[in-house]
Amino acid sequence: MAKKSYNVAISDARCRSCGVCWDVCPTKVLGWKPPLNKAIVKELSACTGCKLCEWLCPDFAIVVRTEGVVNMARPIPEPARGRI
Ligand code: SF4
Numbered sequence: 001m002a003k004k005s006y007n008v009a010i011s012d013a014r015c016r017s018c019g020v021c022w023d024v025c026p027t028k029v030l031g032w033k034p035p036l037n038k039a040i041v042k043e044l045s046a047c048t049g050c051k052l053c054e055w056l057c058p059d060f061a062i063v064v065r066t067e068g069v070v071n072m073a074r075p076i077p078e079p080a081r082g083r084i
């Protein structure tokens with residue numbers, strides 16, 4: 001079974017701590033960090049790549065990219081493990 005992996009990049013400079021992204025994320029990937037409550041990625045592995053956070057952030061602070069496809073059926077070869 002193949003599973004896509006995603007990267008969620010958040011710009012601290014653009015984020016205004018409005019909370020839209022962590023409210024709309026259906027799988028609770030996103031959160032915030034005190035004291036300014038800027039958005040952060042808490043659980044990247046739960047990201048489905050739906051891009052709701054990217055589309056709804058009013059300050060264009062989030063970019064979601066597809067990183068690759070992980071084949072869940074095959075074991076990862078030993079030398080490659082550290083790089084994934
Ligand atoms: S929606 Fe955008 S501006 Fe609002 S908290 Fe998330 S990243 Fe920051």
Ligand code: SF4
Pocket residue numbers: 008024025026027028029030046047048049050051052053054064
């Ligand atoms: S792309 Fe979807 S699942 Fe991933 S962090 Fe954004 S809202 Fe959450």
